[in-house]
Amino acid sequence: MNITLTVNGRVHRLDVEPRRALGDVLREDCGLTGTHLGCEQGVCGSCTVVVDGRAVRSCLLLAVQCDGCSVRTVEGLAGRDGEPHPLQRAFSAEHALQCGFCTPGFLMLAVAALESDPAIADDPERLRELLTSNLCRCTGYEPIRRAIMRAAGRP
Amino acid sequence: MKPAAFDYIVPGTVGEAVGALAEAGERARILAGGQSLILEMRCRRCLPELVVDINRVQGLDQLRVEDGGLQVGALVRHRAFESPRVAPGPLGRLLSRTVVNIAHPPIRALGTMAGSLAWAHPAAEWGAVAVGLDADIELRGRAGTRTVAAHDYFHGPHRTECRPQEMITSVRLPLLDDTVGVAFVEHRRTRAGFAQVAVAVALTVLDGVITQAFIGLANAADRPVRAQVAELSLIGAEIGSSFSDPVIFGSALSDGHPFGHAARIAAEGDADPCAQPYADVEYQRQVVAVLVGRALCQAASDRQAHAGHDGSAGEWR
Numbered sequence A: 001m002n003i004t005l006t007v008n009g010r011v012h013r014l015d016v017e018p019r020r021a022l023g024d025v026l027r028e029d030c031g032l033t034g035t036h037l038g039c040e041q042g043v044c045g046s047c048t049v050v051v052d053g054r055a056v057r058s059c060l061l062l063a064v065q066c067d068g069c070s071v072r073t074v075e076g077l078a079g080r081d082g083e084p085h086p087l088q089r090a091f092s093a094e095h096a097l098q099c100g101f102c103t104p105g106f107l108m109l110a111v112a113a114l115e116s117d118p119a120i121a122d123d124p125e126r127l128r129e130l131l132t133s134n135l136c137r138c139t140g141y142e143p144i145r146r147a148i149m150r151a152a153g154r155p
Numbered sequence B: 001m002k003p004a005a006f007d008y009i010v011p012g013t014v015g016e017a018v019g020a021l022a023e024a025g026e027r028a029r030i031l032a033g034g035q036s037l038i039l040e041m042r043c044r045r046c047l048p049e050l051v052v053d054i055n056r057v058q059g060l061d062q063l064r065v066e067d068g069g070l071q072v073g074a075l076v077r078h079r080a081f082e083s084p085r086v087a088p089g090p091l092g093r094l095l096s097r098t099v100v101n102i103a104h105p106p107i108r109a110l111g112t113m114a115g116s117l118a119w120a121h122p123a124a125e126w127g128a129v130a131v132g133l134d135a136d137i138e139l140r141g142r143a144g145t146r147t148v149a150a151h152d153y154f155h156g157p158h159r160t161e162c163r164p165q166e167m168i169t170s171v172r173l174p175l176l177d178d179t180v181g182v183a184f185v186e187h188r189r190t191r192a193g194f195a196q197v198a199v200a201v202a203l204t205v206l207d208g209v210i211t212q213a214f215i216g217l218a219n220a221a222d223r224p225v226r227a228q229v230a231e232l233s234l235i236g237a238e239i240g241s242s243f244s245d246p247v248i249f250g251s252a253l254s255d256g257h258p259f260g261h262a263a264r265i266a267a268e269g270d271a272d273p274c275a276q277p278y279a280d281v282e283y284q285r286q287v288v289a290v291l292v293g294r295a296l297c298q299a300a301s302d303r304q305a306h307a308g309h310d311g312s313a314g315e316w317r
Helices: A022-028 A086-093 A103-118 A118-123 A123-129 A141-150 B014-027 B038-044 B087-098 B113-119 B126-134 B230-236 B258-270 B279-304
Strands: A001-007 A012-015 A046-050 A052-055 A071-074 B007-009 B029-031 B049-052 B061-064 B070-074 B137-139 B144-149 B155-156 B166-172 B180-187 B197-206 B209-218
Touching: A001 B113, A001 B258, A012 A123, A012 B070, A022 A046, A022 B113, A046 A103, A052 A103, A052 B144, A052 B166, A071 B087, A071 B180, A086 A103, A103 A118, A103 A141, A118 A123, A118 B155, A123 A141, B014 B029, B014 B166, B029 B279, B070 B279, B087 B126, B087 B166, B113 B126, B126 B180, B126 B197, B126 B209, B197 B279, B209 B258, B209 B279, B230 B258, B258 B279
Parallel strands: A001 A071, B007 B049, B029 B049
Antiparallel strands: A001 A012, A046 A052, A046 A071, B061 B070, B070 B166, B137 B144, B137 B166, B180 B197, B197 B209
């Protein structure tokens, strides 16, 4: 089936089987391997990308469902000059990653939350609830929480 | 694992969707949010030959208040219920307290209330609310539309009144007036797990006396159930004086208190729990009793906190 995906501002015209998940198509057809597929059953959140402004699991979404949609992946965060996104700089500064497998998912989860709902940085309970969406097995969640607060400009 | 191959269509209208279902029947599946369906297809426990993606059907994403009810279209996502302003009064509070128990934000961005009812997992939160409030579920097939009350809708795990040739087009939840206090209480083993038991309560209290009670239970049987015997035991109960006792908020809710009594009835009479790998039937009953007791306390407290909003209820204590 022929679909069009706009990924990080670039238009991709693709011919995909309906059974293929968005995450697999981003990695294999678009060559964007920054999105990590972990559990492939919606639990770990490593594959989180932003589709039309909302963070979603790219393992539980068929690529054909996204025909005509705008997708953002971790590759789209840095500026054109390669300057990391403020959230990426904050993850580095707060040591919010170690092995890095979960990091693209956490970055996309956080960027969508901060852009659509900046007040979440002022609500510790909601931010904590947001961070239960994804799994991290190295640093734990506290440095990730601090990085998001730092990127949001909170002391 | 990856899903097996299937044909995929994207109807533009409900008519086209049910037309496809009429021909494919049990070989087809409706795709709305897909947060359960795609997982099951990945595990190859669900092998549809045709997937009917209704996400582009116009009008199914509507959410509106009309004729004393909240009409929820088949494409309304879980996240729409995160604000208590989704519906006026106690219903909005109940829905917003329920939805935070459903998975987490990225799943709630896609999953739908109607899809949850269609999937009919016994532990699903919306099942407890739909049965507790006796929602109406609108089913559409090529032959026409029929409305099924939630108490007739669920037949068992993943089995419902909805025929393979039909789809849910909307769910209607009754509005609750300001004399009603609401609560939703859930226990699960981990933050990401399914409900071990969940309880939805709507309690009408006038002058400290319970005049009506709705109690919906999830994962307390092979399908969501309404605790009707427990509800009956509460009618006429006076909670005005004893409710101020803080001890009833803890596990010390005694059988002598109307809430403790109702909780025990719900657990022993209304619930029909199935043994789980990590909890036998007796333990599940105990969880039901504790959670129903907590939910009733919270509903009474909610009623008290919002007393006087309609002018007439006033200080019911």
